[in-house]
Amino acid sequence: MEKFMAWMEKYILPTATKIGSQKHLVALRDAFIGTIPVTMAGSFAVMINAIVRDLPGQFIDGYDVSQIPVLNELVGINGFVWNGTIAVAxxxxxxxxxxxxxxxxxxxxxxxxxxxxxxxxxxxxxSATGTVNVPEGELGDKALEALTNAGSVVTQITEKDPVTGAISTFDSIQNGAWGWxxxxxxxxxxxxxxxxxxxxxxxxxxxxxxxxxxxxxxxxxxxxxxxxxxxxxxxxxxxxxxxxxxxxxxxxxxxxxxxxxxxxxxxxLMGFTQGFGAVLVITLAVQVFWFFGIHGPNVLAPLLEGVYGQAQLINQSIFQNGYGGKEGTEAVLAAIKDGEAFNWVRGSFDAYIWYGGSGGTIVLILAILLFSKRSDYLTIAKLSVGPGLFNINEPVMFGLPIVLNPILFIPFLVAPMVSVTIGYFATLAGLVAPVSQAVTWVTPPLLLSFLATGADWRAPLVTLVAMVCAFFIWVPFVIAANKMAPPED
Structure with a gap:
């Protein structure tokens, strides 16, 4: 272990530090962070629509929000918020x-x-183009209507045949749709x-x-x-x-x-990052960086925000606008089948892996409170419960510490990889809806996964299963730490 840590400190740590401080990557990271106020506002609007428009339909046959005046107006207001945020992200x-x-x-x-x-x-x-689905026999009228709505100029022209004298009437269509x-x-x-x-x-x-x-x-x-x-x-x-x-x-x-x-x-690129291997490697990399005290999600922001964040925005847009005549989660699932949406997005990491913060440390805190006999561990764990419930794990990361702590290195890497495996394959198998909402990262774990999946009640169960598995991975190492003397001041 000591040789491995020495190798990491010699070769990995300097590279990670350089990456984390490279000015162009810093600018890219800060650019994503800078969009949070408006994208979260849009995400909140989509999430409210999911709760009032889509969720009741799972339990109430014939539910139609358009027949409920107050809620219908709320959906419309949220649509305007979405127009100015996620729609132009x-x-x-x-x-x-x-x-x-x-x-x-x-x-x-x-x-x-x-x-x-x-x-x-x-x-x-x-320029604008449009497609309409119309009953047979109405194609001509509907096509003209669509072209007119798209900005084309439709005029009726009458001509007389110079030989036969027959009168012909037809529609002349001038494409004037530029500017859309x-x-x-x-x-x-x-x-x-x-x-x-x-x-x-x-x-x-x-x-x-x-x-x-x-x-x-x-x-x-x-x-x-x-x-x-x-x-x-x-x-x-x-x-x-x-x-x-x-x-x-x-x-x-x-x-x-x-x-x-x-x-x-x-x-x-987004198709490649949907593979389980890619998701696993990124999860592992985040943990390795964090173990050496480097903010893993910040270092990997170009991938997490640039690729998985974009995938999440696409899922959100499809959830809001529908796909193939479907709405909400059904629309996202249909789009995934056609390769237009994604099973694993940025919020999937928060929902199934980073409960309590990177590494799923809320379960470590629970394991310490139940099994640790070390006064220093117990003191830090008690102080970390509150922040941990809101996914803030710096107190336990640097206070326990987890950073550069050999006894906690293995579970800190293994537990998230087990969690990501559970969340990934549960989503892939359709046991839980894919993440389609952006939920602020300080939302408590089980509530976060519920909201992130468009209020799918199964999502917190998947998160809970991941948490239980992670808990049993942490426990032996917490017990082993009892045999180690606390560090001297």
């Missing part, structure tokens, strides 16, 4: 990324956020593209700013005006670089760059 993230990148480069943060946002918007679709922003280019699907064009555009902007390639105004001009004018040349250069790339990419491939990213990068 990619756009919000793009601004947050630009702001935080500019911050680490010590340039105008507001301009950096706007450059990143503009770089994303310029490459999305600006495609929502699938602004929601969670935009994350990968926002990262690519955001990093490129803002780095160009920041480099030019730092080289003072700017418009300089006299000192008498108000600072806000001077800052805005100073950003004009760098911002223009950065956006033209992205525009030229978008133009030639579209000319050569016939695709928008954002569609190519979604098709050839995002979907394969």
């Amino acid at each position: 990619g756009m919000i993230f793009a601004y947050s990324l630009g702001y935080n990148l500019a911050k680490v480069y010590k340039v105008n943060e507001l301009a950096g956020g706007l450059v990143s946002l503009a770089a994303l918007i310029q490459g999305i679709a600006f 922003l495609k929502l699938d280019h602004l929601n969670g699907n935009a994350f990968f593209t926002a990262m690519i064009v955001g990093f490129i555009s803002v780095i160009i902007f920041a480099k030019l700013m730092n080289k003072n390639i700017t418009i300089k105004l006299p000192d008498s001009v108000p600072p806000a005006v001077s800052k805005a004018f100073a950003a004009i040349i760098p911002a223009t250069a950065a956006l033209y670089v992205i525009a030229i790339f978008n133009f030639f990419f579209n000319k050569v491939t016939g695709m928008l760059f954002i569609d190519a990213v979604q098709t050839y990068i995002a979907k394969p």
